[in-house]
Amino acid sequence: MTPYWVTPLAGGVLIGLAATALLWLNGRIAGISGITAGALFPKRGETAWRYAFLLGLIAAGALALHWLPSAAPSRTGFAPVLLIAGGLLVGFGTRLGGGCTSGHGVCGLGRLSLRSLVAVGVFMVTAILTTFIVRHLAGIA
Known part of the structure; x- marks a missing residue:
């Protein structure tokens, strides 16, 4: 059985790697509010990477819920x-x-x-x- 701390540690490492990759490869900071604002009120040439980033966030969350359903239990x-x-x-x-x-x-x-x-x-x-x-x-x- 995997220790309880492995999943959040892996998530943190992936977030750090994604933020580093975006800054290194694209020169952009991975602040979600800024990326979202830029997607909602776009400037020419600034939309593709923003939409790709936001879709990646949604897809990663969906995959995580599919593969690790116990990692984020539903609350009602x-x-x-x-x-x-x-x-x-x-x-x-x-x-x-x-x-x-x-x-x-x-x-x-x-x-x-x-x-x-x-x-x-x-x-x-x-x-x-x-x-x-x-x-x-x-x-x-």
Whole structure:
């Protein structure tokens, strides 16, 4: 039986390799919000690689769920209003922070960006506080 830590470690290594390959081969940073924004509001000559990258993310997720269904167990029972509110807050935070967790955490820290270090610190503190409030004060699991 595979130890529990192997799957997340492999995923992290693959994310790091993909981010490195995109920067090395294409000169682009693998920040998902920036790639998505560029696909939604394209500039001439900037769409093919963005669509390929986004389709690759979706395909990789689908393949992972197919081959490793226990790696991401389904959760149900979330109120649709909370899911929508959460999505909007993530979008707002991405805009406010000048990038998403993948851009700052994987790519920015890898390039020793002080801005990304501050952003990741804010992300982590916010996530810890939100989890504490939701699970321990509000009693929502």
